[in-house]
Amino acid sequence: MNKKILSLAVVMLLALGVLTACGGSSAEPPASGPASASEEAGTEAADVNPYAWLGLQDMPQCDYLDIYSTYHFIRVYEAHTMGATMEQTEAVDGINSYKGDEYNRVYSVDGRIVSLNENSKIYMETEMDTDLPASNMEEAKKTGTNLFARAFVGTGKGTIPETDDESEYEYYEYNYPETKEATGTSITERYYMKDGDVYAIYTKTENDQSEVGYTEIIKSISADIPEGTFDIPDVSGYEKIE
Numbered sequence: 001m002n003k004k005i006l007s008l009a010v011v012m013l014l015a016l017g018v019l020t021a022c023g024g025s026s027a028e029p030p031a032s033g034p035a036s037a038s039e040e041a042g043t044e045a046a047d048v049n050p051y052a053w054l055g056l057q058d059m060p061q062c063d064y065l066d067i068y069s070t071y072h073f074i075r076v077y078e079a080h081t082m083g084a085t086m087e088q089t090e091a092v093d094g095i096n097s098y099k100g101d102e103y104n105r106v107y108s109v110d111g112r113i114v115s116l117n118e119n120s121k122i123y124m125e126t127e128m129d130t131d132l133p134a135s136n137m138e139e140a141k142k143t144g145t146n147l148f149a150r151a152f153v154g155t156g157k158g159t160i161p162e163t164d165d166e167s168e169y170e171y172y173e174y175n176y177p178e179t180k181e182a183t184g185t186s187i188t189e190r191y192y193m194k195d196g197d198v199y200a201i202y203t204k205t206e207n208d209q210s211e212v213g214y215t216e217i218i219k220s221i222s223a224d225i226p227e228g229t230f231d232i233p234d235v236s237g238y239e240k241i242e
Helices: 002-021 034-041 063-068 134-143 177-183
Strands: 072-081 084-093 096-100 104-109 112-117 122-127 151-158 169-175 186-194 197-206 211-222
Touching: 063 072, 063 197, 063 211, 169 197, 177 186
Parallel strands: none
Antiparallel strands: 072 084, 072 211, 084 096, 096 104, 104 112, 112 122, 151 169, 169 186, 186 197, 197 211
16 A cells, blocks of 8 residues: 555656646746847847746757757656656647656646556546646747746856755756745746756745755757657556546
8 A cells, every 4th residue: 555655646746747837827028138128129029039938038048948948849857856866758749748757657638637657557637727728838939928937036056956966067046936925835946057058957845844856967858759759548457546
């Protein structure tokens, strides 16, 4: 029973990551930066900073963000949290996404979320009313509207939390003031740079009850998503958990 509960907890953690990626939308444009300047000047969409719709326009141009900002990518990273390390794969194509490791997989496709564990043969299924419909996403890309409501805090230099790496790297820090105001939960993100590209992403989630740190060491990112990545598998051989 304990093994099943642990497996279910891991599946839920992966599902939370998918939900977080699809939430936090904002209808308000950023107060400053390339996006607002472009809108005021009435320039063409081509002049809008391609990272602005993610709220990351303060970061330097790099290969990782060039691909990530299209929201059509597959990436592999090493996850570090609470003393554990695992390799994970994440694929995103607009509002559809997949995230998984050797045993746990979460599919969020057309508003349907299926989370399953290969080891314990259990799964959960829910529906999600996404805050990021495809039309909103495409419009935000054109206008530079900060759809995720990220707020730039500043830059710094330091070691990467949750890892044993003692080297120091330049980072760009962001937070989510709207989430803090609405839920009382503080989210801090740091994008660590190495050789001119994003090397690691650290996220700290903190509220009155807990503080959790999560670090991704980026292994690869590509726009070439293998066919079938978003195909939800047959779950007839799994036990459904309500």
